[in-house]
Amino acid sequence: xxxxxxxxxxxxxxxxxxxxxxxxxxxxxxxxxxxxxxxxxxxxxxxxxxxxxxxxxxxxxxxxxxxxxxxxxxxxxxxxxxxxxxxxxxxxxxxxxxxxxxxxxxxxxxxxxxxxxxxxxxxxxxxxxxxxxxxxxxxxxxxxxxxxxxxxxxxxxxxxxxxxxxxxxxxxxxxxxxxxxxxxxxxxxxxxxxxxxxxxxxxxxxxxxxxxxxxxxxxxxxxxxxxxxxxxxxxxxxxxxxxxxxxxxxxxxxxxxxxxxxxxxxxxxxxxxxxxxxxxxxxxxxxxxxxxxxxxxxxxxxxxxxxxxxxxxxxxxxxxxxx
Numbered sequence: 399x400x401x402x403x404x405x406x407x408x409x410x411x412x413x414x415x416x417x418x419x420x421x422x423x424x425x426x427x428x429x430x431x432x433x434x435x436x437x438x439x440x441x442x443x444x445x446x447x448x449x450x451x452x453x454x455x456x457x458x459x460x461x462x463x464x465x466x467x468x469x470x471x472x473x474x475x476x477x478x479x480x481x482x483x484x485x486x487x488x489x490x491x492x493x494x495x496x497x498x499x500x501x502x503x504x505x506x507x508x509x510x511x512x513x514x515x516x517x518x519x520x521x522x523x524x525x526x527x528x529x530x531x532x533x534x535x536x537x538x539x540x541x542x543x544x545x546x547x548x549x550x551x552x553x554x555x556x557x558x559x560x561x562x563x564x565x566x567x568x569x570x571x572x573x574x575x576x577x578x579x580x581x582x583x584x585x586x587x588x589x590x591x592x593x594x595x596x597x598x599x600x601x602x603x604x605x606x607x608x609x610x611x612x613x614x615x616x617x618x619x620x621x622x623x624x625x626x627x628x629x630x631x632x633x634x635x636x637x638x639x640x641x642x643x644x645x646x647x648x649x650x651x652x653x654x655x656x657x658x659x660x661x662x663x664x665x666x667x668x669x670x671x672x673x674x675x676x677x678x679x680x681x682x683x684x685x686x687x688x689x690x691x692x693x694x695x696x697x698x699x700x701x702x703x704x705x706x707x708x709x710x711x712x713x714x715x716x717x718x719x720x721x
Contacts, residue, residue: 486713488529492517495694495707502698513698516561518690518708520545521715524552530711531555539563539587539706543570547577558582563652563706565625568597575601575610585611587652587687587704590626595639595646602645609647613687613704614639614673618665619656626653632669633676640677648677650685650703663688663700 495515503510518539519527527538527549536557540546541564550560560578566588575598578584589595589612602610614636617626627635632651640648651670655662666688674681687704689697694705709715 483523483525483529486526488526488711489533491711492530492533492535495710498695499698499705502695506699508698512703514704516563516687516704516706517711518563518706519549519712520564520708522712524549526712527553531558537561539708543574543577547574550578550581554581556582560584561704561706562586563588566594568594571597572601576604579605579608579610583611585613585649587613588615588625589613589639590615590635592635592638592642595643599643599645605645609645611649612639612646613650613652613685614648616651616653616666616669618653618662618669619659621656624654629665629669633672636673637676648684650687652687652704654690655688657692660696660700663693663697663702667701 499513499515500510502508503513514537515535516537516539517530517535518541519530520539520541530538531553537559538549539561540549541562543562543564543566546560546562550558558581560582562574562584566574566586568591571594574586575584579602586598589598595612598610598612602608614632615626616629616632617624618629620628636648636651639646651666651673653662653666655666666686670684670686671681673679674684685703686701687706688700689695689702689705691707691710694702694707697705
């Protein structure tokens with residue numbers, strides 16, 4: 399930036415070389431200080447770094463504008479999460495859901511202990527998960543592998559059971575298992591191929607005294623947008639997994655189903671019975687993971703042992719930051 403050096407250049411004969419070096423260093427120090435200030439308080443850079451300023455090069459201005467925009471977005475996201483934490487009463491919502499589960503069990507003569515509530519905290523701030531934990535909740539569901547690993551490490555409580563309920567790519571199985579198992583218990587509810595089951599089985603080799611619980615996902619609605627094996631293939635897949643994967647334990651079958659379609663719930667119950675027969679087990683030894691915020695009471699009436707409730711507990715979700 400020559401604008402800082404002109405006074406010294408025009409009076410070059412009257413100053414010593416050391417003085418010039420000292421002054422040049424001072425000029426650079428001032429320039430660097432201004433840049434540091436710009437980066438530290440980017441939202442306010444327009445107050446002291448105007449586009450016409452000779453102190454800002456043409457190549458620097460676009461970077462400052464981009465940094466300022468990113469800084470503002472980051473602050474807005476943080477503010478949004480803070481507002482969400484304040485606005486949602488997780489404890490009260492949990493109590494309401496638990497009471498409805500009690501009533502649903504009583505209505506059909508089921509023992510309350512046969513139904514497990516999975517609080518689906520996907521995309522939600524860690525603080526809301528901590529609130530749920532403080533309210534006695536110990537079973538949580540997540541859709542994204544990295545988010546689950548991060549939350550499991552941050553919560554750090556060994557009594558938490560983490561259910562992975564999103565689509566799992568085989569290349570992420572190792573990361574998921576090794577990232578969660580040291581911090582609690584992991585259950586993968588979305589196994590729909592022998593390949594994924596084997597990847598999970600291999601990842602469990604470091605945890606010799608433990609087994610990984612899995613559910614086989616069934617596409618009961620037949621929708622192309624839904625993952626899972628077809629009802630006609632579920633028994634064979636379960637037989638293959640139980641015979642070839644010694645470190646995983648089949649917990650049951652799972653479905654998402656079509657909203658409002660009760661036949662999907664009935665279809666999963668039939669699949670469970672078929673799998674139990676194929677494996678020589680009692681049907682009640684295998685779980686039924688079905689029912690979400692909109693239909694978990696109906697699902698309980700249809701035999702669900704695992705209800706996955708999210709927005710009713712944690713509020714509506716924001717997927718804008720998820721791939």
